[in-house]
Amino acid sequence: MTEPTRRRTPDDTIGARDLTAWHTRAGRWLVGVFTALARASRPAARRVAAWSSAHVAFVVFAVIAVLVMMALVEGAETVYEAVVGRDGVTVVDQPVLDAAVSMRSPGLDSAVTAFTDVGGPVGMPILALVAVAVITWRRRRWTPLVLMLVAAAGSLLMTIVGKGFVDRARPPASLAVPPLETSASFPSGHTLNATVLTTVVVYLVLIETTATWQRAVTVTVGAVFVVSMGLSRVFLGHHWLTDVLAGWLIGLAWALVVITAHRLWLTLREHPEAVAAGPEGIPQAPRGS
Numbered sequence: 001m002t003e004p005t006r007r008r009t010p011d012d013t014i015g016a017r018d019l020t021a022w023h024t025r026a027g028r029w030l031v032g033v034f035t036a037l038a039r040a041s042r043p044a045a046r047r048v049a050a051w052s053s054a055h056v057a058f059v060v061f062a063v064i065a066v067l068v069m070m071a072l073v074e075g076a077e078t079v080y081e082a083v084v085g086r087d088g089v090t091v092v093d094q095p096v097l098d099a100a101v102s103m104r105s106p107g108l109d110s111a112v113t114a115f116t117d118v119g120g121p122v123g124m125p126i127l128a129l130v131a132v133a134v135i136t137w138r139r140r141r142w143t144p145l146v147l148m149l150v151a152a153a154g155s156l157l158m159t160i161v162g163k164g165f166v167d168r169a170r171p172p173a174s175l176a177v178p179p180l181e182t183s184a185s186f187p188s189g190h191t192l193n194a195t196v197l198t199t200v201v202v203y204l205v206l207i208e209t210t211a212t213w214q215r216a217v218t219v220t221v222g223a224v225f226v227v228s229m230g231l232s233r234v235f236l237g238h239h240w241l242t243d244v245l246a247g248w249l250i251g252l253a254w255a256l257v258v259i260t261a262h263r264l265w266l267t268l269r270e271h272p273e274a275v276a277a278g279p280e281g282i283p284q285a286p287r288g289s
Helices: 025-049 053-085 088-102 106-118 123-139 143-166 189-208 212-235 241-270 272-281
Strands: none
Touching: 025 053, 025 241, 053 143, 053 241, 088 212, 088 241, 106 123, 106 212, 123 143, 123 189, 143 189, 143 241, 189 212, 189 241, 212 241
16 A cells, blocks of 8 residues: 655755654664653643644753763763873874974964864854854744754753863963963863754755755865864864864764754654554655665
8 A cells, every 4th residue: 555645844854865764773763752752741741832742852852862961971081081091192192282283384373273263162153053044044944043052052061061070181381372272171162062063054954955966065065174173173282182082973973963853853743643653653764765
C-alpha cells in the first residue's frame, strides 16, 4: 500500500533529505522517547501556555541536553589534569606555540588579530545575528532566531563553566601578541562560540538553498572559518592548541544537539499522528537512502 504523500514545508528538508525521517535506530528511539513525553505532557502544556507537543519536546530536550553538556565540560577538568600529569603541554602545546611564534611578522600579526576579533564576544554574535535575521526575514518565521538564541545561550554557559572549573593558565604573556587576555584559557571561547554559531548558520542556510553547489560552498566556507578562527588563537599565543581542540569538539557537539532538537521539533510538528499513535507512528527513512 502506498503511503500518502506529505506536503513538505520550507524548513524540513536539505536537498532531497527529509529532516523528519530518522535513518538510525538511535534516532528513532530518541523520537519515540519524546513522542511519549509529548503525549503525556500535552494536556498540562496546553493549560499552561497552549503549546504544541513539538514545542514541549524541543524545550525539554534542549534543557536536558545543556545540563548533560555542562556536566561533560566540568568533566574536562579531570581529563586536563591527566594530560598535564603526563607532560601534555610540553609534548603537544608548547611545540605548536613555538612554531607559531617563528612564523610571526608585524603585518601578519595585525591581519590575524583583525580576523580573530571577528570571532570575539562582540563580532561573532553580530555576524551570526545578521545572517539569521536575513534568513528569518526570508522565511517569515521566528524559528531561525530561536535556534540561534538557544545555541548562543548554551555556548556561553559551557564557556563559563569550562573556564571556571578548569581555570587553566594561558600561554606566557611574552609569547602572546597584544592585546593580552586575562580570563582562563580552557576552553577557547572564540573557538567554541564560532563553532556553535557558524554550524547553526550553515545548517539554516543548507535548508534555505536549493542547488548542490550552493550547499557545498556554504559547508566549505563555514568549515574554513571555524578552523581558521581556532588556529588564529594559537598563532597569536592567546590559547594552547588543546584549548582550541576542546572548543571545536564541545562546540560541534552542542551545535549538533541544537540541530537534533530542531529536527525533533519538525518531526512532531509535521507528524502529529506520531504523537497520537506512539512509537509506531515514528517516520523512518526509506530503505537504501
